[in-house]
Amino acid sequence: MSQYWSKLVHDLDPYVPGEQPKDQRYVKLNTNECPYPPSPNALAAIHAAADERLRLYPDPNADELKDAIADYYSVERANIFAGNGSDEVLAHVFCGLLKHDAPLLYPDISYSFYPVYANLYQIETKKIPLRDDFSLNLNDFSSKNGGIIFPNPNAPTSMAVGLDAIETLLQANRDSVVVVDEAYVDFGAETAIPLIAKYPNLLVVQTFSKSRSLAGLRVGFAVGHPDLINALERVKNSFNSYPLGRMAIAGAAAAMRDKEYFASTCQQIIATREMTVQKLTELGFSVLPSAANFVFARPPAGNAEALYLALKQRGVLVRYFNKLRINEYLRITIGTDDEMNTFLQILAEL
Numbered sequence: 001m002s003q004y005w006s007k008l009v010h011d012l013d014p015y016v017p018g019e020q021p022k023d024q025r026y027v028k029l030n031t032n033e034c035p036y037p038p039s040p041n042a043l044a045a046i047h048a049a050a051d052e053r054l055r056l057y058p059d060p061n062a063d064e065l066k067d068a069i070a071d072y073y074s075v076e077r078a079n080i081f082a083g084n085g086s087d088e089v090l091a092h093v094f095c096g097l098l099k100h101d102a103p104l105l106y107p108d109i110s111y112s113f114y115p116v117y118a119n120l121y122q123i124e125t126k127k128i129p130l131r132d133d134f135s136l137n138l139n140d141f142s143s144k145n146g147g148i149i150f151p152n153p154n155a156p157t158s159m160a161v162g163l164d165a166i167e168t169l170l171q172a173n174r175d176s177v178v179v180v181d182e183a184y185v186d187f188g189a190e191t192a193i194p195l196i197a198k199y200p201n202l203l204v205v206q207t208f209s210k211s212r213s214l215a216g217l218r219v220g221f222a223v224g225h226p227d228l229i230n231a232l233e234r235v236k237n238s239f240n241s242y243p244l245g246r247m248a249i250a251g252a253a254a255a256m257r258d259k260e261y262f263a264s265t266c267q268q269i270i271a272t273r274e275m276t277v278q279k280l281t282e283l284g285f286s287v288l289p290s291a292a293n294f295v296f297a298r299p300p301a302g303n304a305e306a307l308y309l310a311l312k313q314r315g316v317l318v319r320y321f322n323k324l325r326i327n328e329y330l331r332i333t334i335g336t337d338d339e340m341n342t343f344l345q346i347l348a349e350l
């Protein structure tokens with residue numbers, strides 16, 4: 001705290017990211033990164049972009065990347081917004097599309113950055129409780145609102161909702177923006193992007209950090225009606241005109257074009273997830289049905305915090321949230337088969 005801080009800074013409640021430890025090598029299952037390297041084409045494109053042109057500013061509109069995303073999803077360049085990680089995209093969404101007179105609705109158990117952005121931009125919010133089994137009932141998002149946001153699959157619960165439920169929600173909320181945060185969609189849920197043609201109030205946000213193995217490059221994007229995209233461009237160009245560097249644009253575009261590599265790593269993670277779920281269940285854990293690259297599991301004795309600490313001591317990092325309703329659960333990222341076997345073996349010993 002300091003006398004030089006503005007009142008806004010005094011009142012902030014910043015997000016705390018999962019640990020990125022430097023002290024030793026861990027089996028790192030705590031931040032939902034992909035255990036496989038990025039597409040070789042992405043790495044080659046990043047290397048090729050690292051030349052004398054770095055003295056120039058990059059393309060402020062990241063058109064090469066927008067075109068690669070537009071091609072992949074059969075939409076137009078005008079439907080795409082790109083930013084420095086989906087966290088930055090989400091920040092612009094909160095600022096530009098979700099601050100209205102009525103409260104913003106989001107699930108009580110959800111991505112913990114949402115309340116941080118709401119606080120930063122002074123947006124009134126109302127949390128809608130998940131059901132007792134942690135499933136998301138979109139029919140509960142029925143009160144008057146200035147916007148709705150939820151992840152699909154949800155984080156940290158890993159559970160997905162279907163497109164019919166999303167479409168019903170969109171029909172019932174034509175006057176507000178509905179944001180579907182699809183950070184984990186490629187591991188088993190269905191994207192809502194095809195619905196943007198029918199619903200000008202739908203915005204879908206995705207990231208290159210998970211299924212495309214590029215968390216270190218910081219690239220995220222949103223897909224929606226050009227009017228929504230224009231709002232985001234206006235916010236972005238009032239904040240930082242060049243959120244993506246030359247290497248990020250080239251690398252992410254190449255990753256998007258490499259459909260085969262993407263499909264094979266996603267399939268591998270899904271297979272490892274199913275093996276992990278089975279073994280955790282055999283060890284007595286209750287595991288929520290996962291459509292993501294992580295599982296949310298309750299140890300038989302509910303002693304999640306003690307287990308988190310014991311695993312850490314043995315060199316395995318998972319994520320523990322000391323929060324109401326979920327403090328008996330661990331969020332475990334799916335790593336390689338070897339990493340998961342090490343984790344499961346240590347768990348059995350503990």
Ligand SMILES: Cc1ncc(COP(=O)(O)O)c(C=O)c1O
Binds near residue numbers: 031087181209219
């Ligand atoms: C639900 C959800 N949305 C968005 C993000 C942000 O991802 P990034 O900023 O790396 O694109 C995360 C990261 O963990 C997430 O869990």
